[in-house]
Amino acid sequence: MALVCVSDYEKKASEILPKTPWDYYRSGAGAELTLKLNESAYKRIRIRPRVLIDVSKRNTKCNLLGIDLNAPILIAPTAMQKMAHFDGEMATAKAAGNFNTIYTMSTLSTCSIEEVENAAPGTNKFYQLYIYKDRELTKNLICRAEKAGFKALVLTVDAPIFGQRRSDVRNKFELPSHLRLANFTDEKLFVQSAGGSGISEYVSAQFDATLNWNDVQWLVNFSKLPVILKGIMTYEDASLALKTGCKGIIVSNHGARQLDTVPATIEVLPEIVKAVGSQIPVMVDGGIRNGTDVFKALALGAKAIFVGRPILYGLAVNGEKGVESILNILRDELDSAMALAGITNISEINKSFIVHESNFCVSKL
Numbered sequence: 001m002a003l004v005c006v007s008d009y010e011k012k013a014s015e016i017l018p019k020t021p022w023d024y025y026r027s028g029a030g031a032e033l034t035l036k037l038n039e040s041a042y043k044r045i046r047i048r049p050r051v052l053i054d055v056s057k058r059n060t061k062c063n064l065l066g067i068d069l070n071a072p073i074l075i076a077p078t079a080m081q082k083m084a085h086f087d088g089e090m091a092t093a094k095a096a097g098n099f100n101t102i103y104t105m106s107t108l109s110t111c112s113i114e115e116v117e118n119a120a121p122g123t124n125k126f127y128q129l130y131i132y133k134d135r136e137l138t139k140n141l142i143c144r145a146e147k148a149g150f151k152a153l154v155l156t157v158d159a160p161i162f163g164q165r166r167s168d169v170r171n172k173f174e175l176p177s178h179l180r181l182a183n184f185t186d187e188k189l190f191v192q193s194a195g196g197s198g199i200s201e202y203v204s205a206q207f208d209a210t211l212n213w214n215d216v217q218w219l220v221n222f223s224k225l226p227v228i229l230k231g232i233m234t235y236e237d238a239s240l241a242l243k244t245g246c247k248g249i250i251v252s253n254h255g256a257r258q259l260d261t262v263p264a265t266i267e268v269l270p271e272i273v274k275a276v277g278s279q280i281p282v283m284v285d286g287g288i289r290n291g292t293d294v295f296k297a298l299a300l301g302a303k304a305i306f307v308g309r310p311i312l313y314g315l316a317v318n319g320e321k322g323v324e325s326i327l328n329i330l331r332d333e334l335d336s337a338m339a340l341a342g343i344t345n346i347s348e349i350n351k352s353f354i355v356h357e358s359n360f361c362v363s364k365l
């Protein structure tokens with residue numbers, strides 16, 4: 001059967017991946033309330049279509065931080081992609097280049113920075129950074145990303161420890177023995193279970209849980225690359241972020257993998273857009289599975305969106321081509337939503353094109 005939408009790829013990936021990696025990719029933290037919310041919150045927003053507008057020529061192209069893109073649909077950093085496909089991060093980065101979007105590489109990758117750069121030299125790439133207790137090791141990662149031509153650092157600020165991911169604990173998650181976190185050579189930086197979730201144990205041992213706004217300032221000053229903060233969920237933190245000199249914000253709850261019962265990202269996007277105004281781009285990820293979701297996020301002020309799990313599903317099903325298919329599906333669905341809502345250009349999408357379902361309560365009619 002032809003796979004025509006993201007959920008088709010999700011279903012197929014669930015059938016072909018072994019249980020432990022599937023659970024690792026799919027799951028969220030705690031009772032997974034926010035995991036469901038990230039997707040369902042989009043369903044509560046309706047599109048208000050305008051008609052009788054010439055939409056024969058349309059364009060999903062946009063520019064982000066000086067980079068021209070095919071569509072405002074970017075690839076979020078997701079760890080350990082070789083569990084999905086033997087080409088792992090190299091395949092994902094190549095697909096991003098073919099589609100002309102940005103690939104964000106996770107610190108916890110199973111291909112090295114240099115392997116990805118060699119495999120996809122023409123692709124625009126961001127490097128997602130976790131700050132390790134070992135600052136020299138952290139600096140080394142930053143310098144390698146700069147040398148390899150990455151265009152920005154995406155500092156993840158919502159992971160002083162990892163969230164309670166129950167299925168990883170049940171599965172005693174660890175990387176299959178033939179795989180390694182490829183940017184590290186030291187054996188203590190491998191992901192092995194000591195009885196619980198190996199990745200959670202790794203993070204507690206290695207990541208710097210003292211991380212605070214002074215460290216962001218340190219990074220902005222140390223790195224030659226623009227710094228984007230990923231994991232902002234309140235207008236208070238967005239306002240603090242502005243003072244650091246960072247060049248972008250990603251509204252993210254880490255795909256609902258950190259603190260369960262936080263809001264869906266689309267629910268908090270408006271307060272953050274309001275706090276930031278047009279000073280720096282605000283982006284969003286979490287629960288985006290349809291082109292109409294992309295449309296709604298842009299209508300609420302996001303300059304671009306990132307997708308996490310759908311990319312892993314595409315990768316698992318058909319490697320580089322599967323990732324490209326996911327990107328094309330989302331772009332085509334966005335293009336279709338634009339045409340049918342009476343829009344020809346990304347920049348025309350605004351709040352007037354959406355309405356929340358609560359406006360249709362009987363008491364308000």
Ligand SMILES: Cc1cc2nc3c(=O)[nH]c(=O)nc-3n(C[C@H](O)[C@H](O)[C@H](O)COP(=O)(O)O)c2cc1C
Nearest residue numbers: 025076077078079106156254255286287307308309
């Ligand atoms: C399997 C998996 C691994 C992830 N690994 C990382 C990571 O290494 N660094 C990071 O900042 N975010 C990581 N994330 C979070 C994503 O960057 C992104 O915020 C999230 O996946 C977006 O939600 P979505 O999967 O619903 O699109 C991961 C998410 C998943 C599902």
